[in-house]
Amino acid sequence: MKDNPIIKIVNFHGIDYPTPVNLSYWWNFGFLSAFCLGIQIITGILLAMNYTPYVDLAMASVEHIMRDIDYGWLMRYTHANGASMFFIMVYIHIARGLYYGSYMSPKELPWCVGVVIFILMMATAFMGYVLPWGQMSFWGATVITNLFSVIPIYGTEIVTWLWGAYNVGNATLNRFFSLHYLLPFAIAGASLIHIAYIHKDGSNNPLGINGNIDKIPFYPYFYIKDLYSTILFTIFFSCFVFFAPNILNHPDNYIEANPLVTPAHIVPEWYFLPFYAILRSIPHKAGGIVAMGAALIVLLLLPFINTSEIRSSNFRPIFKKAYWLFIADCLILGWIGGKPVSSPYIEIGQIATVYYFMFFLIIIPFLGHVEKFLAFCPPVRKISSAN
Structure with missing residues (x-):
């Protein structure tokens, strides 16, 4: 059993991985980011089972999930607020990397893969914001996709391809739904590559010096630290889901999309x-x-x-x-x-x-x-x- 290559990989990266003894709680935000990604994938799959990517039915299907599906409100609020939680964790994770020099040699590849993950996150979140087909969804999609029109020669063709037609409509919604469903799995794959590169050269540490001298196994010491931070994060997350589920969303996005009425002030998430x-x-x-x-x-x-x-x-x-x-x-x-x-x-x-x-x-x-x-x-x- 110990000779199984899968067991060896799991054992090295998740149990016996030698970790610098002086890692602080700032290093927990990488795990919390992965935790948020898992929540988004699970809740996204459950929501996709009942969502209808059609302009006349998209908002009605969201309301159907909220009102008629058992615990649909919980799935929807967890997914909607989970996007914000995911970005909070990733922004703190990036800020920690900047402060402690996690981009310096030999960490160039993990940093660059992390930036690619961040860009994929932004694309996924933008397309997810379009799916409820509210006023901000429609006009946000219109404004952002039109930005590609400045590309020389092929700008107009690219915008038309993104729309799937000559205006933002049903084809656009279907394309965004498909990509929004698929991209999280690409993010998960890139995250595994990110972790593999980090473990290949060893983790950084708060002192920024060679951490090969004083290391301890990842399990059980850092499992306990991650568990503690996960409990605190879950409490923080739950406060939004159960007590203020709409505070991070724009109120205009609860109005069904109307191409004839432009909102007074178009803002993204x-x-x-x-x-x-x-x-x-x-x-x-x-x-x-x-x-x-x-x-x-x-x-x-x-x-x-x-x-x-x-x-x-x-x-x-x-x-x-x-x-x-x-x-x-x-x-x-x-x-x-x-x-x-x-x-x-x-x-x-x-x-x-x-x-x-x-x-x-x-x-x-x-x-x-x-x-x-x-x-x-x-x-x-x-x-x-x-x-």
């Missing part, structure tokens, strides 16, 4: 707002689309533009200040993304967008050279004169 703010901060349509795409691409480039040899921000005082300014900047972008396109929100969004790209393209590469210079400079000693 909250987890897209920082990127939506970057899109709107550039006055030119094509420029805004390029900037929004670049905001994701720059995450892929991060391991290759980094010049620092120090992983943990605990030992990088200048970078730590820039990092927390970056976190505040992302929160500001999220706030701006939900505001109208008017002054002073436009100017604030433009300043925040500049700092977003400056952090990755200027501060991170530049600080690495500064740190190397300071490391080789002799310390300046004060000479006190005797009285």
Whole structure:
């Protein structure tokens, strides 16, 4: 039995995997992200059994699930709020990776696969937001798919292909439903690759130093830590599902889609707002689309533009200040993304967008050279004169 290759893989990655002894609870958010993915896949399959991807029946089928199916309301609220929980866990997971230098060599591949997972998540969540076929669903799909029209030569053909017709309609809904059902399995596969790459080179740790010296088996020590964090997360998640299930959703999406009535203010889900703010901060349509795409691409480039040899921000005082300014900047972008396109929100969004790209393209590469210079400079000693 022990010679079974499957047993060996499970044993290495889930039981005997040598883990740095000093991992903090910040490392639990990777497991919690996988936990959220599992919840989304299970509830999504159950919802798909009763959902009707037809424009005249989509919202009615959602109401049928909520009112007539046993525990349908629980499945729907868990899936809808689970998307927000998934993004919260992933955003914290990315923030931890940035703080502790999880993108540095030899972690380039796990980081890049993680960014691909994040992009797939965004695509999946966007298409899932369209499925209830409310006002925000319809107009969000119209606005976002029209962005592809700026692609030279083939832009119009790509938009028509996405729609499946010459306007957002039933063919669009069917395509989005099919892709929304399939993409989570692609995310699950990419997550396994992500974990395999991490385990191949060993996990990072809060000190950012070689963790091969002091390691312990993953089981039972980190099983207990993951179990504890999962219990706390489940309580947090349940508060939304049972007491405030609609607080994270836009009220206009409970109105059936009407192509003849444009909402006063079209906004995406909250987890897209920082990127939506970057899109709107550039006055030119094509420029805004390029900037929004670049905001994701720059995450892929991060391991290759980094010049620092120090992983943990605990030992990088200048970078730590820039990092927390970056976190505040992302929160500001999220706030701006939900505001109208008017002054002073436009100017604030433009300043925040500049700092977003400056952090990755200027501060991170530049600080690495500064740190190397300071490391080789002799310390300046004060000479006190005797009285």
